[in-house]
Amino acid sequence: MKLGIDIMGGDYAPNIPLEGTIMALEHLPKDVDVVLFGHKEQIESYLNNKNIHDNRISIVHAPEVIEMHETPASAFSQKINSSITVGFQHLKADNIQAFASAGSTGAMMVGAMHVIKSIEGVIRPCISSLIPRPDGKFSIIADIGLNPDCKPDVLYQYAIIASKYAQFVLGIKQPRVALLNIGSEPEKGNLLAKAAFELMKDSNDFNFVGNIEGYDIFKDKTDVIICDGFVGNIILKMGEGFYSMLKKRNLTDDFIQKINPEIYGGTPVLGVNKTIIIGHGASTAVAIMNMILHMHKVVHAELVEKLKNAF
Amino acid sequence: MKLGIDIMGGDYAPNIPLEGTIMALEHLPKDVDVVLFGHKEQIESYLNNKNIHDNRISIVHAPEVIEMHETPASAFSQKINSSITVGFQHLKADNIQAFASAGSTGAMMVGAMHVIKSIEGVIRPCISSLIPRPDGKFSIIADIGLNPDCKPDVLYQYAIIASKYAQFVLGIKQPRVALLNIGSEPEKGNLLAKAAFELMKDSNDFNFVGNIEGYDIFKDKTDVIICDGFVGNIILKMGEGFYSMLKKRNLTDDFIQKINPEIYGGTPVLGVNKTIIIGHGASTAVAIMNMILHMHKVVHAELVEKLKNAF
Numbered sequence: 336m337k338l339g340i341d342i343m344g345g346d347y348a349p350n351i352p353l354e355g356t357i358m359a360l361e362h363l364p365k366d367v368d369v370v371l372f373g374h375k376e377q378i379e380s381y382l383n384n385k386n387i388h389d390n391r392i393s394i395v396h397a398p399e400v401i402e403m404h405e406t407p408a409s410a411f412s413q414k415i416n417s418s419i420t421v422g423f424q425h426l427k428a429d430n431i432q433a434f435a436s437a438g439s440t441g442a443m444m445v446g447a448m449h450v451i452k453s454i455e456g457v458i459r460p461c462i463s464s465l466i467p468r469p470d471g472k473f474s475i476i477a478d479i480g481l482n483p484d485c486k487p488d489v490l491y492q493y494a495i496i497a498s499k500y501a502q503f504v505l506g507i508k509q510p511r512v513a514l515l516n517i518g519s520e521p522e523k524g525n526l527l528a529k530a531a532f533e534l535m536k537d538s539n540d541f542n543f544v545g546n547i548e549g550y551d552i553f554k555d556k557t558d559v560i561i562c563d564g565f566v567g568n569i570i571l572k573m574g575e576g577f578y579s580m581l582k583k584r585n586l587t588d589d590f591i592q593k594i595n596p597e598i599y600g601g602t603p604v605l606g607v608n609k610t611i612i613i614g615h616g617a618s619t620a621v622a623i624m625n626m627i628l629h630m631h632k633v634v635h636a637e638l639v640e641k642l643k644n645a646f
Numbered sequence: 647m648k649l650g651i652d653i654m655g656g657d658y659a660p661n662i663p664l665e666g667t668i669m670a671l672e673h674l675p676k677d678v679d680v681v682l683f684g685h686k687e688q689i690e691s692y693l694n695n696k697n698i699h700d701n702r703i704s705i706v707h708a709p710e711v712i713e714m715h716e717t718p719a720s721a722f723s724q725k726i727n728s729s730i731t732v733g734f735q736h737l738k739a740d741n742i743q744a745f746a747s748a749g750s751t752g753a754m755m756v757g758a759m760h761v762i763k764s765i766e767g768v769i770r771p772c773i774s775s776l777i778p779r780p781d782g783k784f785s786i787i788a789d790i791g792l793n794p795d796c797k798p799d800v801l802y803q804y805a806i807i808a809s810k811y812a813q814f815v816l817g818i819k820q821p822r823v824a825l826l827n828i829g830s831e832p833e834k835g836n837l838l839a840k841a842a843f844e845l846m847k848d849s850n851d852f853n854f855v856g857n858i859e860g861y862d863i864f865k866d867k868t869d870v871i872i873c874d875g876f877v878g879n880i881i882l883k884m885g886e887g888f889y890s891m892l893k894k895r896n897l898t899d900d901f902i903q904k905i906n907p908e909i910y911g912g913t914p915v916l917g918v919n920k921t922i923i924i925g926h927g928a929s930t931a932v933a934i935m936n937m938i939l940h941m942h943k944v945v946h947a948e949l950v951e952k953l954k955n956a957f
Contacts, residue, residue: 469891480828483836517791517879525794525876549883553891565836566877568828572860573881577888580780580864586897 336366338630339431342373343400343418344438345618349373352437353381355623360389362624363631367391370431372418374398397421400438403616407441419443423450426609433630435601437614437623444481447604447611454639456646459489460606461564462613463497464571467593468555475501476515476552476560477605480568487530490514490561491538495645496605497559498541503636505558509542513557515566516546527563535561540645571596601626603633606642610634647677649941650742653684654711654729655749656929660684663748664692666934671700673935674942678702681742683729685709708732711749714927718752730754734761737920744941746912748925748934755792758915758922765950767957770796771917772804772875773924774811775882778904779866786812787826787863787871788916791879798841801825801872802849806956807916808870809852814947816869820853824868826877827857838874846872851956882907912937914944917953921945 340356342349356369363369368391371378375396382392399417401410411420419438423446426434436443453460461478468474477497482489494512501510514531516524521532523546535543547556552570562570578594581587592598597619601612610633614626633639651667653660667680674680679702682689686707693703710728712721722731730749734757737745747754764771772789779785788808793800805823812821825843827835832843834857846854858867863881873881889905892898903909908930912923921944925937944950 469895483828483839515880517794517876517883525874528794528876549880549885550887550890552884553887563836565828565839566880569826569860569877570881570884572828573863573884574860576861576864579861581892581897584780584899584901586892586899586902588895588897590895591897 336631336634337368337370337431338627338634339370339372339422339425339434340627341418341422341434341436341438342371342378343397344436345614345623346616348400348438349377350381351618351620352623353378354620355618356627357385357387358620358624359627360391362628367631368393369627370395370425372397372422372425395421395425401442403439405439407439407445410439411442411445419446422446426451426611433610433612433634435612435614435626435630437616437618437626440613443611443613444604447607451607451609451611454606454608454643454646457496457606458492459485460604461493461496462602462604463500464602465599466552466560466574467590468553469590470555472555473505474558474560475505476562476567476571478562478564478567479571479602480564483563483565483568485527485563487527487534490527490531490563491534492606494535494538494543494559494561495540496642497561499641499645500603500605500638501558503638503641504633507558510558511544512541512559512561513544513547515560515562516548519546519548521546531561597622599625599629601629603629608639610639647942647945648679648681648742649938649945650681650683650733650736650745651938652729652733652745652747652749653682653689654708655747656925656934657927659711659749660688661692662929662931663934664689665931666929667938668696668698669931669935670938671702673939678942679704680938681706681736683708683733683736706732706736712753714750716750718750718756721750722753722756730757733757737762737922744921744923744945746923746925746937746941748927748929748937751924754922754924755915758918762918762920762922765917765919765954765957768807768917769803770800771915772807773913773915774808775913776910777863777871777885778901779864780901781866783866784816785869785871786816787873787878787882789873789875789878790882790913791875794874794876794879796838796874798838798845801838801842801874802845803917805846805849805854805870805872806851807953808872810952810956811914811916811949812869814949814952815944818869821869822855823852823870823872824855824858826871826873827859830857830859832857842872908933910936910940912940914940919950921950
């Protein structure tokens with residue numbers, strides 16, 4: 336297995352992505368190689384300085400950087416030597432089995448949607464996030480911002496996609512799937528939630544357990560939380576805001592630490608033909624390491640193949 | 647001024663509403679009377695037992711209770727001796743200037759919408775909540791659940807309504823009004839947020855400061871947060887969930903205490919022709935007291951008159 340990593344992406348590139356990659360290699364199985372996309376000399380000089388000689392590492396020279404302020408679509412197509420553009424070419428050619436970056440989210444989405452494309456039958460891909468629970472486990476929430484205006488059938492598909500993720504990546508046998516809503520009763524909600532409930536209630540595609548409300552988000556009530564990208568994005572960021580507020584006020588413990596968005600180091604794009612992970616721009620080396628280990632887990636679980644079979 | 651209070655509403659009626667009312671009377675100005683709607687003998691026996699003889703208290707006998715499980719509209723019209731139904735008759739007849747209850751939210755909404763009705767020109771009333779900020783002040787958020795499917799012009803009106811609340815009840819001179827969205831740039835959002843932004847951006851009706859994101863909710867970035875009732879309800883309940891989680895984990899301080907939904911003791915229904923406050927079913931005596939003091943503040947600010955002038 337070959338995992339592609341963008342070394343030029345993120346606020347602290349190239350050193351932090353390199354440091355995170357080296358850390359990840361200590362945890363990855365011996366038969367997993369990493370392919371680094373970035374400025375070759377810079378990477379080599381970093382590795383030589385650290386006296387790192389690992390034959391699992393190879394480098395693809397891609398010195399350009401798509402900056403955060405650039406228009407993603409035009410930067411992606413014009414900067415043909417950028418780490419992200421080159422990374423996607425290698426992903427499409429199957430030289431690597433997955434690609435991760437803490438760089439421009441917009442450019443990553445251009446690559447995901449226009450180079451790798453949706454799995455046949457998937458109306459709209461989504462992005463997701465893991466939500467920690469006090470019972471030590473995680474729920475997955477989708478969508479968290481890719482698709483702010485969803486139709487009910489799109490939410491239905493998100494339930495299939497996120498349920499497969501929970502099953503094969505998180506290892507939950509029959510993941511409970513819930514719709515995020517403003518009441519527990521079936522008739523509650525906005526037009527979208529009501530229609531989605533109707534579609535989901537008798538589903539054989541996943542284990543639907545009904546509506547959950549805002550106070551249930553961090554509880555052991557469900558394994559999968561489905562909502563549109565507008566709601567998902569706002570609550571995810573509200574959680575991040577809460578985390579920083581608590582940190583600032585020194586109100587933290589082991590569980591609160593897990594809400595730290597940086598420790599997951601990556602959001603998988605789900606419903607596309609390859610494994611793609613988008614990291615936080617402010618990723619630390621630990622976040623980069625976790626992003627790479629997460630990517631390995633998703634590839635190892637053969638999630639993309641499982642999703643192709645499901646549609 | 648006469649304030650109407652439902653003594654039969656809430657999980658701990660009638661004792662807790664009575665206890666909260668007595669507490670409130672200690673803080674209310676001497677020229678403010680309270681009219682208690684409930685079982686007359688029960689109320690009198692409670693007051694006699696506590697040896698309370700206050701000529702600011704009067705009682706309207708209304709012994710029936712609209713229970714939480716009842717269909718609000720039919721219970722409201724059939725239980726003509728219920729504290730809520732009788733309370734609304736007195737409110738409509740101007741025997742009282744405001745009415746508050748910790749009982750059936752649905753029945754309170756029936757009264758607000760069908761007996762008291764919207765202010766002329768207001769397309770849809772809303773309900774709101776106060777959000778504490780670390781700077782010691784509060785932001786107001788609307789809508790928090792009355793209207794889960796909003797049109798852009800409805801959000802625009804919520805901005806007017808909540809801005810007046812912030813100005814006259816919270817005492818903020820030129821309240822900053824923000825749209826809750828998934829990015830700070832004008833072009834961000836779902837279809838509703840984009841259209842609402844276009845309507846709000848050049849408004850002379852309020853001081854629009856642009857979009858805020860989920861992590862800004864508990865910050866000093868705005869005084870008024872506008873969103874549809876679906877989003878508002880979910881984030882409000884997520885905040886409540888966070889509060890109970892922190893309490894359970896003993897991670898609390900003065901500020902976190904303020905997130906406790908019970909201490910506000912009431913959500914005003916805004917955009918209707920009278921002052922109506924809906925309390926939490928689980929209200930404690932302190933919550934009831936705060937609900938009554940809040941009601942007094944809204945009446946004293948002449949918010950309803952200010953809103954009538956604005957539309």
